[in-house]
Amino acid sequence: MIRDITIGQYYPADSVIHRLDPRTKLFGTMIFLISLFLADSIWAYVLATAVLAAAIRISKVPFSFMVRGLKAIVILLLISVSFNLFLTDGETLVKLGFLRITKEGLYTAAFMAVRLIYLVLGSSLMTLTTTPNELTDGLEKGLGFLKRFGLPIHEVSMMMSIALRFIPILIEETDKIMKAQMARGADFESGNLIQKAKAMVPLLVPLFISAFRRATDLAMAMEARCYRGGEGRTKMKPLKYKSRDRISYLLFFLYIGIIIAMRVML
């Protein structure tokens, strides 16, 4: 269940996309997400599909791996599709009792579904090809200009990378405690909602305690290595744009340009 979340899971492979600067990938993903909301014609979606398919192909991440991220949004997808399908006014196509499907409803539902799926695929492509460390480095540098407005960018990105770093550890810890309590006869599966919620107590209390213990240990270890925030801190691998990044930026602008042109002209 928890393991199905592909966001924050890195798939190691050797591809151009893996080697891109994280800032480029962040920007590219953002462009792609914006383009999905700008696209309003079938041709624009064809273009978006082609771009996404090409990117997935180049990334060498198996498609089956990408689709796993979709499991998490199945319910959201079903709800939004059925709302759009049944509750849009317009030309009636089919009538089932009090439910009716309109032509406009069918269109919006289809666009909505494609949009949601592409949103998830696009962003998981980024997280699958970028290690959490690169990602936060990219965010820190890419948003560095906000420091001038007094925002603690370094601290926020450090917190983010620590949080990401601890996801697998906490999953493992949950698994361990769950098993330990199951060995003592605990039952996490059967029973009604209230019984299930009560059954979580023997899991959550030890989990919280261990999370706090790990947090104090980590803070101690960081202080022991003289960590004192972002000021004057240098990077072991400073981010630097290469020619592949410049080409990518060019492609991004070209792509968003075409999408905008399509919106204006079609």
Add this chain to the structure above:
Amino acid sequence: MGIKAVNLNYIYGQGTAFEQYALKDVNFEIQDGEFIGLIGHTGSGKSTLIQHLNGLLKATSGEIYVNGENIYSPGYNMKALRSKVGLVFQYPEHQLFEVDVFSDVCFGPKNQGLPKEEIERRAREALSLVGLDESYYSQSPFELSGGQKRRVAIAGVLAMEPQVLILDEPTAGLDPRGRDEILDQIDRLHRERGMTIILVSHSMEDVAKYADRLLVMNHGEKLFDGPPKEVFKHYKELEQVGLAAPQITYIVQDLRSRGIDIDDNITTIAEAKEAILALLSGKEKT
């Protein structure tokens, strides 16, 4: 209560790029009342193996028979199995959650659905078995020392009155005194109650001292199976898989290589002491 494993295989992450054998064709039979020492270096499959014995992990292929019953047969009661085969995990104090020691120990028997008096009787008995008296009952388990916490956690499993007790490195991170106390208590459970014990350990001295029989795991396969004295004769092979024989075995081997005629079956310090004293007194006479 016997446990028998037949052609046990367990594959991690089957069907993904990270597929890996954690157990490979493991076979063994454990008789009632045995004290088994399970050794192997880190990642050899010990922890995976013991989680199969009470059904927390399901083998990819192979069977496990507990009291002659196949635990993978449909309709087998896993919950009942878990109260027959008690499993104490590594760092078991991390599972404590209740407001006081006594109710934490009650958690297991409560899950077994026993009447209140029986639950409390078992909790009292389990706590006295691990050497914690009534003054601890109402204390918060989080305010105890490391060794005391661990004893509370072990009592939590003992309170379910299992017939087989499996302990995964119960002495990790304890000071020498805490370690000896825990091991002596486990040994007493074995001798006085006839409980079957499976002790996972990294200390060759400990398993040499307490276990009747050793199972050695390496890369998910069973490497040796036999009494400690037999297994430690293979100390050269053990070294190759990241293990060793007890230190005293090396001293005995060293003495032998220097021409002193001492029994090479020695695996504990007590035995070595006797043998050396016997040799010395023999010399005095001549």
